[in-house]
Amino acid sequence: KQEVTQIPAALSVPEGENLVLNCSFTDSAIYNLQWFRQDPGKGLTSLLLIQSSQREQTSGRLNASLDKSSGRSTLYIAASQPGDSATYLCAVTSLNTGNQFYFGTGTSLTVIP
Amino acid sequence: DAGITQSPRHKVTETGTPVTLRCHQTENHRYMYWYRQDPGHGLRLIHYSYGVKDTDKGEVSDGYSVSRSKTEDFLLTLESATSSQTSVYFCASGTSGSYEQYFGPGTRLTVT
Numbered sequence: 063k064q065e066v067t068q069i070p071a072a073l074s075v076p077e078g079e080n081l082v083l084n085c086s087f088t089d090s091a092i093y094n095l096q097w098f099r100q101d102p103g104k105g106l107t108s109l110l111l112i113q114s115s116q117r118e119q120t121s122g123r124l125n126a127s128l129d130k131s132s133g134r135s136t137l138y139i140a141a142s143q144p145g146d147s148a149t150y151l152c153a154v155t156s157l158n159t160g161n162q163f164y165f166g167t168g169t170s171l172t173v174i175p
Numbered sequence: 176d177a178g179i180t181q182s183p184r185h186k187v188t189e190t191g192t193p194v195t196l197r198c199h200q201t202e203n204h205r206y207m208y209w210y211r212q213d214p215g216h217g218l219r220l221i222h223y224s225y226g227v228k229d230t231d232k233g234e235v236s237d238g239y240s241v242s243r244s245k246t247e248d249f250l251l252t253l254e255s256a257t258s259s260q261t262s263v264y265f266c267a268s269g270t271s272g273s274y275e276q277y278f279g280p281g282t283r284l285t286v287t
Binding site: 098108161 | 206208210215216217218219220223225233234265267269273274275276277278279280281
């Protein structure tokens with residue numbers, strides 16, 4: 063079974079700082095990896111999807127990278143803003159489990175004005 | 176984001192009663208999913224569907240059943256609710272090929 067870990071569980075940074083969120087997974091035979099944000103009491107919003115053949119994806123101030131061999135993905139947020147405060151979740155699908163996503167427990171990010 | 180709605184958004188029910196949660200999507204996505212989210216566990220897959228009347232079990236399927244009679248609707252039924260099923264339930268739909276998933280707003284279910 064795929065195990066997904068996100069460390070740290072919580073992170074607090076001053077506004078304007080660049081930051082990196084980490085996601086690690088145990089089975090490197092993944093199909094894709096997706097990053098989400100979740101605001102308190104809300105659903106998940108898709109941020110970026112990286113296919114297994116890709117190394118990174120970018121959207122605005124966000125950049126996600128994927129290193130299958132080491133079982134890691136990072137989400138880079140440039141010039142953080144208070145509106146970036148949320149919980150960030152990563153999810154992976156494995157080749158062995160088809161379209162079943164396995165989620166990490168998330169990193170709760172607070173950006174201090 | 177995909178148009179995905181869930182109903183009801185909040186529900187309180189008693190132990191032993193059946194409960195049905197509804198998910199509706201307007202994106203004509205082939206795949207639909209039900210998850211539960213609990214503190215310390217993250218999101219866990221309950222059941223998913225890969226087409227009308229085609230469903231399969233996920234990681235935590237015991238005590239739950241699903242049905243999909245139309246592309247746009249995916250129902251989750253708790254056959255006899257228990258306190259351990261108190262949770263926030265999320266529905267998602269996904270595209271073929273990339274399997275990118277889009278989530279609904281969630282249903283908070285409390286079983287007393």
